[in-house]
Amino acid sequence: MQANILFPINTEGFTYLVPEKLEIKVKIGSRVLAPFKRGKKVGIVVGINENTDMLVGAGLAPARIDTNKRATVKVAPTKNGKEITLKSIESVLDEEPLIPDNLLKLIQWVGQYYMSTSGLALKNAVPSGIFEDKKSGRGRITYDDAIKPVNIFKLTYEQEKALSEINKAQSGAFLLHGVTGSGKTEIYIRAIEALGGREAIVLVPEIALTTQIVDRFRSRFQEKVAFFHSGLSPGERISQWRKIRNSEVKVAIGVRSAVFAPFKNPGLIIIDEEHETSYKQFEGLKYSARDVALARAKIEGIKIILGSATPSVESFYHAKKGKLTYLELTQRIEQKPMPRVEIIDMTREDKESFSYSKKLLNVLKENLSEGHQSLIMLNRRGYSPFLMCMDCGYTYKCPACSITLTYHKDTKTLNCHYCNSFLKPQDDCPQCKGIKIKYIGLGTQRVEEDLNALIPELSLKRMDRDTTRKKLSHYRIVKDMEEKKIDVLLGTQMIAKGHDFPDVTVAAVVFADVALNLPDFRSSERTFQLFTQLAGRAGRGDVSGAVYIQTYEPEYYVFDYVRNQDYTGFYQKEIELRKELSYPPFSKLIRVVLSFRNKEDGVKIMKSVSARIKKITWHQNSKLKTQNSKFDFEILGPSPASIEKIRNYWRWHLILKGKNSKSLRQKAAEIIETLKDIKDIKIDVDVDPINLL
Ligand SMILES: [Zn+2]
Ligand SMILES: [Zn+2]
Structure with a gap:
């Protein structure tokens, strides 16, 4: 008997012999311990083969035979008849199958659909502790154990x-x-x-x-x-x-x-x-x-x-x-009214500080005096998005990414939000030794500091990725909010999503412009969703809610739909744009990011990429023409990605567009195959990308 074993690593499964004494115990979905390279590994049985050549299991397609030379585990006889020695499974760890059949099917689907491997899908699907060759310890969850009384509502x-x-x-x-x-x-x-x-x-x-x-x-x-x-x-x-x-x-x-x-x-x-x-x-x-x-x-x-x-x-x-x-x-x-939305034009409004208009500040004060809570959103963490030398204009960039570094005041560091590296700024400018360094722009830490100075009696909490790193910290903030220990919760988009705080009657966006004008076809959709969701946090209790959006671009068309909470209107406008540009849902996209170390190599590499792609697309084009079928496939690029460099890799990309998901994936696979042997490039595939930055 042979079995196909899938490990939580980035490959398909491997074939092993099943010793006779284990035959009765080996079942699809069970964990086994098997020799792997020089050690042992725990894997899942995904296929069993009694005596034929085909490995069939759990309704799966026959397991792929991996002839990759790097694989040190020998595989089953291949179709061309080559005999290879198989290693044997050492032991079976489960009496009954651990992974349900349908979940195995799903794992395989994920590996295929996302042009990855079943092994990587397994790694994402099952906690790593399950693959440790030892008894699992008991875990205790430390959440509050008090269960709230049942509240049965009458349905509308x-x-x-x-x-x-x-x-x-x-x-x-x-x-x-x-x-x-x-x-x-x-x-x-x-x-x-x-x-x-x-x-x-x-x-x-x-x-x-x-x-x-x-x-x-x-x-x-x-x-x-x-x-x-x-x-x-x-x-x-x-x-x-x-x-x-x-x-x-x-x-x-x-x-x-x-x-x-x-x-x-x-x-x-x-x-x-x-x-x-x-x-x-x-x-x-x-x-x-x-x-x-x-x-x-x-x-x-x-x-x-x-x-x-x-x-x-x-x-x-x-x-x-x-x-x-x-x-x-x-x-x-309970027929509660929808909140009222007001757009505050920051080019005209009186300002109390760089971050707050007089109007918003008055609203917050009034809300506080009435004993209600407020939410304030700014979708950018840190203190200020960059430091600038006023003498020569120098700004700090991440040495590894083409990204300006964000200043974090609590740690006094400049952080890269892409690769998480950081550095300590000097007192003088690294370029001209000048000492007039300015904080430019707003981050959550700065609007928090501002508000603390403007309304000192306010009990204010910040919620963003920096304040919720510790285990259960998000939970404590939400509890404090529920128990009304917090007057104003300020934070990134984290605060806009789904929370239900009945005493929140005001929700505000400090600087809406952060969200606008990203060079991506989904950016207006995101903006509409984010602001509408934030608006939805206000007025869920007995008092009706109001929403204030501060912006320097009040004419931006999306604000009209947000103000009127007009989803259908927004959708109509957006779907026409998508149709015109044949973006999803009118097409499927696959993005292939090509990255490399040396900037100088870029031109040469991309020449070779273009040449190879032309070859196969020309070939397909002519084949399609002779079959007289409709051409429904398009390649954009290679062109430099919006974020040109991340973690020391320069990035170019190809956008593949097509009507049919399956044939698009096939074509993407062909293209990747022809690019594989180009020296020094990393190829990264994203099926159904949600941004193209
Ligand atoms: Zn300078
Ligand atoms: Zn970086």
Whole structure:
């Protein structure tokens, strides 16, 4: 007997012999210990072969035979008849299969779809502790154990209608488009309650959000809720994972990787705030948890709900085309009014400081005197985005990236937000030795300092990546906010997402212009979503809310739609632009980033890249013409990426555009194959990129 074993490393599986005494124990989905290179490794059985040449398992395609010379483990006889010696599995670690069949299928799908490997997908899907050859320790979660009393709401007519559509269905995908405060979470909870014995996976975009959602779910499902996110220790992660695997819980809540929750029999997947970019992983395996969830729902044959107040342009388009069932909530619960949105023109307004207009400051003071809370957003952390010498104009750049360094006042360092390196600024200018150094621009630390000086009696907390690094720190901030120990919560986009603080009546954007004019086709969509989401945090309780957006570009068209909370209007405008430029949803994109060490090599390398691409596209073009089929494929570039250098690598990119995802991926694979032997370049593929910077 032979078995195909997948390891959590960036390759496909390897074939091993199964010793006779282990034959009965080896099952698809079980962990085994096997010799690997000079040591041993724990892997998962993904295919079993009794006596034929084909390895078949879990409905998987025959395992790919890896003839890569670097692989030190010998592989099965190949089709051309070469005999190779196989190594043997050493032991089987599980009595029963550990990884459910459908999850294995999903892992393989992810590896293929994202033009990566099943091994890397496995690494992302299963906590690393599972692959350690030892008993896992018990992890304890230190969250507050008090479960809040059950709060049963009466559903609105719209909620009832949406819920009954969902409950009627056995499978299928729904887009739940509900304005902020319309009670989407209550629908999620009831849809899960209606599942009977089956389980549910709930994805949220941000670790900071799990706190409130977990509380809400625990008040209804008590101990039957597991959650995981990047803040868990390895032990906690394994213990949560095992609870899910053993069906000890009914609901698994988490960020991105929760899409791989190892339920054997899930009945429903929920993606809250489906439009959020944080569902996309930017490093390593570049998957979108939303799209993987849609694939999983198909593989499992179950239902999936995409929820949002500001659906992604793609999802709304698919709903219009009938690919998603459209469910709408147009009213806030208890007929609470939508917040009023005001755009503050900073070119005209009286300013109290560089960051605050008199108007906004007065609003904040008044809100404080009335005992309500406020949210203030600036989507840029640090103190100031750059230091500049007033004599010669010198600014500090990251030595490794083409990015100006952000000054952080708490650490007195200049930080690179791309590669995380930092340096200490000198007292004088490194270029001209001048001493007139100025802080240019705003970051969250600076607007915090400003506000502390302007309204000293205010209890102010900052929430951004710098203040939430420590475990559970986000949780404490949210709790303090709920208990009204904080008057104003100030932070990056983290504060705009999904929180439900009933006493927040004012939400403000200090400097909206940070979000505008990024050279990317999704930037206006992001802006609209971010500001509408922030607006949605205001006035969720008994007092109605107001939103203030300070900007130096008040004419920017997106503000009109934000002011009127006009999603449909925004969508109409955006979808026409996308159509004109044939961007998604009218096409599929694959981005290939080519990076190299020496700037001087760039021109030579790109010449060779262009020549090779021309060769195969010309070839395909002529082939297509003879087949008389429609040409639906386009390559843009190679051209320099907007961010020219990251971590000492110079970056160029190719954008591949096509109508059909599968054939686009095939073509991308061909192109990558022809580029593979070019010296000194790194090739990085991003299927369905969400930005092209
Ligand atoms: Zn200078
Ligand atoms: Zn850097």
